[in-house]
Amino acid sequence: ETGVTQTPRHLVMGMTNKKSLKCEQHLGHNAMYWYKQSAKKPLELMFVYSLEERVENNSVPSRFSPECPNSSHLFLHLHTLQPEDSALYLCASSQEATGYGYTFGSGTRLTVV
Amino acid sequence: AQSVSQHNHHVILSEAASLELGCNYSYGGTVNLFWYVQYPGQHLQLLLKYFSGDPLVKGIKGFEAEFIKSKFSFNLRKPSVQWSDTAEYFCAVNARGGGSQGNLIFGKGTKLSVKP
Numbered sequence: 371e372t373g374v375t376q377t378p379r380h381l382v383m384g385m386t387n388k389k390s391l392k393c394e395q396h397l398g399h400n401a402m403y404w405y406k407q408s409a410k411k412p413l414e415l416m417f418v419y420s421l422e423e424r425v426e427n428n429s430v431p432s433r434f435s436p437e438c439p440n441s442s443h444l445f446l447h448l449h450t451l452q453p454e455d456s457a458l459y460l461c462a463s464s465q466e467a468t469g470y471g472y473t474f475g476s477g478t479r480l481t482v483v
Numbered sequence: 484a485q486s487v488s489q490h491n492h493h494v495i496l497s498e499a500a501s502l503e504l505g506c507n508y509s510y511g512g513t514v515n516l517f518w519y520v521q522y523p524g525q526h527l528q529l530l531l532k533y534f535s536g537d538p539l540v541k542g543i544k545g546f547e548a549e550f551i552k553s554k555f556s557f558n559l560r561k562p563s564v565q566w567s568d569t570a571e572y573f574c575a576v577n578a579r580g581g582g583s584q585g586n587l588i589f590g591k592g593t594k595l596s597v598k599p
Binding site for chain 1: 487492519525526527528529532573586587588589590591592
C-alpha cells in the first residue's frame with residue numbers, strides 16, 4: 371500500500387452507465403490529482419485539486435466530472451463514456467500543488483464496452 | 484508548457500548488461516526532475532528525483548541519473564540490470580514555483596525487458 375487507495379481496481383461499464391471512481395489518501399497531503407494512462411501515450415493530467423479546490427482542468431470532456439469533498443477523498447464521476455476512454459485511471463497526492471514527491475495509487479482499470 | 488521525450492519505447496537487455504534510458508525535456512526555466520518505475524501490475528513508484536545540487540542523483544535499487552542542464556537531459560542509468568528490473572520507466576518534470584507549471588508532466592515511458 372502506498373497510502374493512496376483507489377477503488378475499484380477494475381471496472382467494466384457500458385456507454386450509457388454512470389459510475390464513480392474513488393481515491394482516498396492518508397498521507398496528510400493537500401493536493402490530489404487524476405491522471406489517465408493509455409497504451410503508448412504519456413500519462414495525461416486530467417484534474418488537479420489543491421486545498422479541495424479545483425485549480426486545473428486540462429480540457430477534459432464533460433463526461434468526466436471530478437469531486438473533492440475533503441482533502442482526503444477524490445472522486446471521478448463517469449457518464450456516457452466512449453470506448454476510447456478505456457484506460458488506467460491513476461490518482462496521486464502531494465503536499466501542496468508543487469509536485470514535490472507525488473504518491474500514486476494503484477489505479478482503476480476501466481473498460482468501456 | 485513543459486514536455487518530456489523518452490527516446491526508447493522498448494529496451495531489451497540480458498541480465499548484467501548496463502542500462503541507459505534517455506530523457507529530454509523542454510522548458511526554459513528551473514525544473515525538478517523525476518524517474519518513476521511501474522512494475523507489472525503495480526503502482527507507480529518514485530525511483531529518484533533531482534531538485535538542486537549535485538547533478539548526479541542516486542536512487543533506489545542501484546539506479547542513478549545525471550542532470551545535464553545544457554542538454555536538457557536527465558538520463559537514467561544502472562551498471563548491471565537484473566531480471567527484477569523488468570518494468571516500465573517514466574521520466575517526469577515539473578517547474579519550480581508551483582501554479583499550473585508545477586504540475587508533473589510525464590514522458591511516454593520506456594518498457595524494459597530483462598532476459599534471465
